[in-house]
Amino acid sequence: MTAIELDRLTLRRGERTVLAGVDATIDEGEFIGVFGPNGSGKTSLLQALLGLLRPAAGAIRLFGRPPMHGSPICGYLPQRRSALADLRLRGWDIVASAVNGYRWGLPILGAEGRREVAWALATVEADELARRPIQQLSGGEVQRLLLAQALLGKPRLLLLDEPLISLDPHYQQSVVELVKRVQRTLGMTVLFTAHEINPLLGAMDRVLYLGHGRAMLGTVDEVMTSEVLSRLYDTPIDVLHVKGRIIVVAAHGEVEADAHRHDA
Amino acid sequence: MPIATMLDYDFMRTAFAAGFVVALVAGAVGYFLVLRNLTFAGHALSHVGFAGATGALLVGLAPFWGLLILTLAAGTAMGLLGERLRGRDVAIGVILSLSLGLGVLFLHLYTAYAAQATALLFGNVLGVSGDNLRDLALLAVASLVALAAISRPLLFATLEPELAEAKGLSLRLVSVLFLLIVAVAVAEAIQIVGILLVFALMVGPAAAALRLTTSVKAGVAVSVLLAATETSAGITLAYLTDAPPTFWITLLSSAIYLLALLVPQGGRAAAPREGERAGLLEP
Numbered sequence: 001m002t003a004i005e006l007d008r009l010t011l012r013r014g015e016r017t018v019l020a021g022v023d024a025t026i027d028e029g030e031f032i033g034v035f036g037p038n039g040s041g042k043t044s045l046l047q048a049l050l051g052l053l054r055p056a057a058g059a060i061r062l063f064g065r066p067p068m069h070g071s072p073i074c075g076y077l078p079q080r081r082s083a084l085a086d087l088r089l090r091g092w093d094i095v096a097s098a099v100n101g102y103r104w105g106l107p108i109l110g111a112e113g114r115r116e117v118a119w120a121l122a123t124v125e126a127d128e129l130a131r132r133p134i135q136q137l138s139g140g141e142v143q144r145l146l147l148a149q150a151l152l153g154k155p156r157l158l159l160l161d162e163p164l165i166s167l168d169p170h171y172q173q174s175v176v177e178l179v180k181r182v183q184r185t186l187g188m189t190v191l192f193t194a195h196e197i198n199p200l201l202g203a204m205d206r207v208l209y210l211g212h213g214r215a216m217l218g219t220v221d222e223v224m225t226s227e228v229l230s231r232l233y234d235t236p237i238d239v240l241h242v243k244g245r246i247i248v249v250a251a252h253g254e255v256e257a258d259a260h261r262h263d264a
Numbered sequence: 265m266p267i268a269t270m271l272d273y274d275f276m277r278t279a280f281a282a283g284f285v286v287a288l289v290a291g292a293v294g295y296f297l298v299l300r301n302l303t304f305a306g307h308a309l310s311h312v313g314f315a316g317a318t319g320a321l322l323v324g325l326a327p328f329w330g331l332l333i334l335t336l337a338a339g340t341a342m343g344l345l346g347e348r349l350r351g352r353d354v355a356i357g358v359i360l361s362l363s364l365g366l367g368v369l370f371l372h373l374y375t376a377y378a379a380q381a382t383a384l385l386f387g388n389v390l391g392v393s394g395d396n397l398r399d400l401a402l403l404a405v406a407s408l409v410a411l412a413a414i415s416r417p418l419l420f421a422t423l424e425p426e427l428a429e430a431k432g433l434s435l436r437l438v439s440v441l442f443l444l445i446v447a448v449a450v451a452e453a454i455q456i457v458g459i460l461l462v463f464a465l466m467v468g469p470a471a472a473a474l475r476l477t478t479s480v481k482a483g484v485a486v487s488v489l490l491a492a493t494e495t496s497a498g499i500t501l502a503y504l505t506d507a508p509p510t511f512w513i514t515l516l517s518s519a520i521y522l523l524a525l526l527v528p529q530g531g532r533a534a535a536p537r538e539g540e541r542a543g544l545l546e547p
Contacts, residue, residue, distance in 0.1 A: 050430045070432020078426030087299075088529065090478045094423055101420025102433040104413050107480065133478050135529060149427070 001063065003028040003157060003189040004049065006215075008058035011044050018044045020213035021058065026191075026206075028063075028156070031183055032217075033200045034193040036210030042193040043079070045210070046159045049191070050074055062157060070102065075155030075188075077146055079162045084134055084142065091130040091137065091145045095121065098149050120148040123182060140171030144178065151182065158183065158190045164199060172199040179203070197224065198245045224248075270503050275390055279509070282392040283495035285404045286452045287465065291491035292411060293449040294470035295484045296442065300422045303467045305342055305443070308356045309450045310462040312338040315363040317384050317454075318370035327384065328399065332451040334363075339447035343440030387458030387510045389499060400452055407448040414441050419480060456495060457510050464510075465491055468517030472524035490520060 004026040011019040018041035026032055034042050047053040048060060051069035060067050062074070084094065099113045109117070121127050126144045129137060137145070143163050150158060160179065164172045176192075180203040183190045194200060197207070197220075207223045209216045211232045216223050223229075224246055229237040233250070240247045270276055297306050313331040320330020338359075371381050383391060392400070411418075421428045421438045429435055453465045469490035477483040498513035505512075 047430075052430060070430075074430070076427055076430045078424075078430070084423065088475060088478055089423075089480065089483075093479050097420045097423045098427060098431070100416070101424075101428060102417055102431050105416050106412055107416040107419045133529075149424070 001028045002026070002061075003030065003063060004191075005061040006058070007061070009048070009055055009060060010057040011041060011048055011053060012056040013044060013053075017056070017213055019210070019215065022213075022215040024208065024215060024217045026189065026208075026217075028189050029183075029187050030205045031180065031190045031203055032192065032206055032208050033197065033204040034191055034208045034210065035195070035197055040210040041213070042210060043161055046076070046161050046191065046193065049157070049159060050076060072153045073156050075150040075153070075158045077143075077150040077158075077160045077163055080139070080143065080146075080165055086135060088133040088135050091126070091132060091134050091142075092117065092121075094134055095130060095145055095149045095152075098152055116152055117148075120151040121145075123151055123185070124148045124178060138171070139167050140175060143167065143171075143175050147175075147178065147182070151186075154186065156188060158188050160190065160192045162193050162195070164194050164196070169199070176200055176203050197248075201244075201246070220246075267500070267504060270500065275392075276499070276503065278392050278394060278397050279389045279499050280496055282397050282400055283389055283456055283499055283509075284492055285397070285401050286456045287469075287491035287495045288488055289404045289407055289449045290453045290465040291469050291473075291488035292408065292484055293445055294466040294491070295473060295487040296411075296415075296418060296422065297446060297466060298470040298474055300442075302443075302446070303463070303471075304353060304356060306446055306450060306466050307463060308360045309335045309338055309342075309443075309447055310454055310459045311360040312363045313451060313454060314367035314384060314459045315370065317459075318367040318374065318381075321380060322370045322374050327380070328396070328451065328455070331384075331454060332403075332448070335447035335451050336444060339443035340440055343443040344436065346436050346439050383458070384454070385458050385460050386508070387454065387456050387461065389456045389495075389509050390502070392455060396455065400455060403448050403452060407445050407452075410441070410445050414438065414445075418442055457513055461510055461514050464514040464517040465495070468514075468521045469494060472521045475524040475527060475529070494520065 002025055004024070006022050006024040008021045008023060009019055010017065010021055018039070034045065036042055044053055048055060049062065049067055051067040051071065096109055096113070096117045097107065099109055099116060118127070121130050124144050124147050126148050129141050129145055134142060134145070147163070150160070163175055163179070167175065176199050179190060179192065182188070192200065192204075201220065204220065206218060207220050209223050209229070209232060212234060214232055216228055216232050224239050226237060226239050229239060229248065235250060238249045240249060297303060313335045316334025317327035317331035319334075320327045417428070417433055417438050421433055421435050425435055449466065450462055453462045457464050470487045472490055473483045473487035477486050494513055494516040498516055499509045501507070501512040502509035
């Protein structure tokens with residue numbers, strides 16, 4: 001079954017066009033890595049899939065229907081924020097805040113809600129972490145808890161916005177492996193945005209590369225070539241393969257890693 | 265004065281009741297205020313209230329209602345501005361000082377009691393009348409019911425704003441509703457500790473509770489408990505010593521917060537930060 005269909009999708013942020021007439025079809029159960037420089041539309045695309053940003057033109061279909069704001073089809077892990085890090089609250093309370101979090105009333109979970117939280121935590125093996133104050137957890141451990149939160153309600157589509165940001169390579173690998181395992185076990189479709197392609201190489205089924213309002217969807221071998229990326233960016237780009245890693249170099253320097261590395 | 269006869273006085277009984285009612289509201293609302301990093305907004309609301317209270321005196325209304333009307337109006341405005349208010353400390357500060365300035369003008373025009381000004385600025389829990397107490401209690405019930413009704417989305421929007429928005433929650437609606445509740449809580453707290461010291465009831469107990477607990481339920485409970493204890497102990501100490509209750513309440517609030525700072529937080533000693541671990545991995 002088709003999970004995501006982008007049909008000549010155009011997205012605008014104010015005056016700026018971030019995606020212009022993009023076509024793409026993603027099947028159910030695929031693990032898609034989404035790449036591109038800052039401002040290339042990765043977050044905008046996720047927001048459009050969540051129904052937070054309306055297409056300026058063209059259409060999106062999720063499992064055959066247009067995206068609906070607040071739909072339980074999508075699980076979402078927003079880009080990491082620092083606000084949580086200083087709290088002494090237990091991970092459990094943070095994860096549980098999302099159970100029916102949009103409904104009025106007291107934040108008291110019934111037996112069903114508690115089971116749901118326990119299931120999500122067990123799925124990412126975070127039962128133990130959830131008992132500790134979030135303040136005491138490392139960045140990778142917080143991501144693990146937030147991934148559990150994204151799994152609440154067993155969504156069919158998991159949208160992960162830069163879950164690797166500010167994690168060191170060791171933790172990046174463990175987050176990718178965890179997402180891959182969860183995706184396999186639950187048969188979910190995953191869109192995983194990142195700045196660097198290398199940590200995701202073993203996990204992805206296909207790559208969605210964004211740039212200059214356009215998009216290129218294909219396997220790593222199809223997309224990560226000098227010809228395809230040069231065409232996408234309208235500038236000469238070299239793709240080097242070094243010891244099983246991929247390094248993207250533009251005439252003005254490295255496109256992928258250095259140009260947009262975030263401060264940790 | 266002997267403590268045995270303390271509750272023989274009508275005004276003392278009313279003071280304890282008022283202190284308890286207000287502590288319930290200030291402790292519970294304050295917990296979310298601190299969690300949302302909105303303490304400065306609470307401070308600003310109370311100053312806006314000063315212009316309302318003195319303006320009400322000028323036109324012959326009870327100061328409490330003028331105060332409440334202006335804090336509610338300012339709370340709505342702040343909630344609507346929402347995110348745009350973040351980092352606007354200067355703008356808030358300017359409005360805050362303008363409100364105090366207007367209050368001074370209104371008091372000048374009113375040409376009366378400096379006592380009124382002192383009571384507004386520093387609180388006067390011993391001067392609460394039976395009618396005041398009834399109004400305080402009714403507003404307390406209303407704001408606690410409202411807080412209970414919005415507490416689930418409020419918590420979600422506070423801890424996970426991006427996710428909450430993606431799940432269809434209106435962050436702005438939650439923000440406006442919460443600041444309306446804060447406005448009522450501030451107006452109530454002013455009756456006890458005054459405009460300048462609202463922090464002592466709204467922020468001190470809640471900030472201590474956040475450092476002492478690891479769950480929301482326990483946090484709200486401890487915050488309310490601390491606020492109630494500090495208020496009634498403050499009133500008792502004032503009775504015994506003749507120093508004003510506001511002084512004792514602020515002293516207890518600060519002391520308990522400082523003690524809470526001393527409680528070890530666990531830190532990240534058991535789990536080194538990524539950077540440190542990465543350092544170990546590199547040869």
